[in-house]
Amino acid sequence: MAQSSSVARHDSHSTTEQGSGWSTKRIAVTALFCALAAICTLFVEFPILPAVPWLKYDPSAIVCLIAGLAFGPATGAVVSVISYLPHIATASGFWGMVMAIVATxxxxxxxxxxxxxxxxxxxxxxxxxxxxxxxxxxxxxxxxVVTPLYAHMATADVIALIVPALLPFNVLKVAINAVVTALIYKPVTKALGN
Incomplete structure (x- = not known):
């Protein structure tokens, strides 16, 4: 009996809180984060700079950040990848998925x-x-690298967009993600019992 309890304690695939691997709770919460981030990225997007309405913001990275801060880099990475896989079936397709994963x-x-x-x-x-x-x-x-592959733009044209469009959009996007995460991280993690 002592031997089997010793084995259970060292099982990295244990589904209990005592296991050194991912607990059932952590797996369930990670799946919840993935679903929430996927909903955000698919259904909650809007332009944040009037000058570049084709660049749209969605709050999915906030969900991924909270997952990473609450449960560690591995969980953050899993949520950052899995939640964007549905992009393959959208208009943005494979390249949209790649860009979303890289950004997050x-x-x-x-x-x-x-x-x-x-x-x-x-x-x-x-x-x-x-x-x-x-x-x-x-x-x-x-x-x-990626925009010329799917938008049929010359690399020089993409580079010309960096200062007037890409840089301000991305700076504003990460600022929103960081500020909102800082404001809601503690209440969310307390609600999750972490």
């Missing part, structure tokens, strides 16, 4: 890695600022 995971991973080491408000702010900078850079680079 480049913010979520740095933020959650920093916060994992320093679980204070300061750690959250530093992490989100680093994540915001990484996301803006990743979005600009991804636009230069």
């Amino acid at each position: 995971i480049s913010m979520v991973l740095p933020a959650s890695l920093v916060y994992k080491r320093d679980t204070t408000l300061r750690g959250a702010i530093v992490g989100m600022v680093l994540g915001a900078v990484a996301s803006v850079c990743a979005c600009i680079l991804a636009n230069i």
Whole structure:
């Protein structure tokens, strides 16, 4: 009997809170975050800069950030990828999915890695600022590489859009994500019992 309880304690696939792997609760909450982020990215999008109405914001990255801060970088990465898979079936298709994943995971991973080491408000702010900078850079680079592939634009035309459109849009987007996450993170995690 002692031997079987010892095995259960070391089982990395245990579905209990005591297991060193993902608990049933963590899997269920991760699935909930994935569903919520997917709903946000598919049904809640709108332009935030009148000059560039084709660039639309959705709050899905907020959900991914909260998942990463609450449950760690692995959960943040899982939510940042799985929640965007439905994009394949939308007008934005494969490339829209790639861009959404790049934009989100480049913010979520740095933020959650920093916060994992320093679980204070300061750690959250530093992490989100680093994540915001990484996301803006990743979005600009991804636009230069990916946009010519699906929008049939010359690379030079995409580069010409960086200062007037891509940079302000992405800076505003990550600022909204960071500020809203900072405001709602604690109440949400308390409601989840984390």
